[in-house]
Amino acid sequence: MKKLRxxxxxxPHSLHIEELPETVSAIxxxxxxxxxHQKVITTAVREAEKKAMDSAVITFHPHPSVVLKKDxxxxxxxxxxxxxxEVLQELGVDRLYIITFNEQLSKLSPxxxxxxxxxxxxxxxxxxxxxxxxxxxxxxxxNNISDYSNEKFTWQKVDQVSLDEEKVSSTRIRQExxxxxxxxxxxxxxxxxxxxxxxxxxxxxxxxxxYPTANIDVPNxxxxxxxxxxxxxxxxxxxxxxxxxxxxxxxxFTEDRQDVSVEVYIFDYSNDLYGEELIxxxxxxxxxxxxxDTVEALIDRMxxxxxxxxxYLTKE
Numbered sequence: 643m644k645k646l647r648x649x650x651x652x653x654p655h656s657l658h659i660e661e662l663p664e665t666v667s668a669i670x671x672x673x674x675x676x677x678x679h680q681k682v683i684t685t686a687v688r689e690a691e692k693k694a695m696d697s698a699v700i701t702f703h704p705h706p707s708v709v710l711k712k713d714x715x716x717x718x719x720x721x722x723x724x725x726x727x728e729v730l731q732e733l734g735v736d737r738l739y740i741i742t743f744n745e746q747l748s749k750l751s752p753x754x755x756x757x758x759x760x761x762x763x764x765x766x767x768x769x770x771x772x773x774x775x776x777x778x779x780x781x782x783x784x785n786n787i788s789d790y791s792n793e794k795f796t797w798q799k800v801d802q803v804s805l806d807e808e809k810v811s812s813t814r815i816r817q818e819x820x821x822x823x824x825x826x827x828x829x830x831x832x833x834x835x836x837x838x839x840x841x842x843x844x845x846x847x848x849x850x851x852x853y854p855t856a857n858i859d860v861p862n863x864x865x866x867x868x869x870x871x872x873x874x875x876x877x878x879x880x881x882x883x884x885x886x887x888x889x890x891x892x893x894x895f896t897e898d899r900q901d902v903s904v905e906v907y908i909f910d911y912s913n914d915l916y917g918e919e920l921i922x923x924x925x926x927x928x929x930x931x932x933x934x935d936t937v938e939a940l941i942d943r944m945x946x947x948x949x950x951x952x953x954y955l956t957k958e
Contacts, residue, residue, distance in 0.1 A: 878920055
């Protein structure tokens, strides 16, 4: 499989059309790269193969709301840029253009946007979802794109993808994560929901409880599921392990704590993990986090959780 080539651009970019290959591109923000996004992207990849051209994805960073909504300082993403790159590599995309979304870009007219980022990147065929819009205040869209193409490229619009008679969307995934419905999110993404982070030193209480946990430093811009206890797979150096994870504040010990920690207890594993990158696959929500009156009550509940989760994972 060819390696995905990532090109970061700001407006105005300095790439020369004569130095770029003729390309079929999918375009969109693609947070999550869910089933609907996958349909848009695989349509572009297949079309590129048919036309013997390079395939590309054009996306944006940061999320437009960070620029357009003054009260939004940071957005938490379903997929970080690194995860996006990994999924696009799996889907067989040749090029990834990441366009910096800033105020200057937001003010481009639809024609300026098309001329600079579609025609100017040698895109000969453009694929987008039915609801994609471009240019100042989203005035350009897939219904009026012919007004701006000047016959320099062709395009196609991909219809809505539904699951259980409801649109597959990033908004729906965010809502399911908020409720802890990670099994449903798995269906919407066609893959388990993941969080990635480095293993850091924590309070090391788990060791005293007989449950040594790995504390994961998940980036602030990565969206976590609902707080609580989960059945998980943990990936370390391309090896998969079974385990249970807690997202929360450890109220039994730190009642007034505000920040959320992510801790994973990996079954039947004893190696030192500090400084390692760990990928968590969220498989099943077990219960909410609780405050226990005694440490013994907490340990009893953790034993029960472990039995339930081991039993769940044997069926996976």
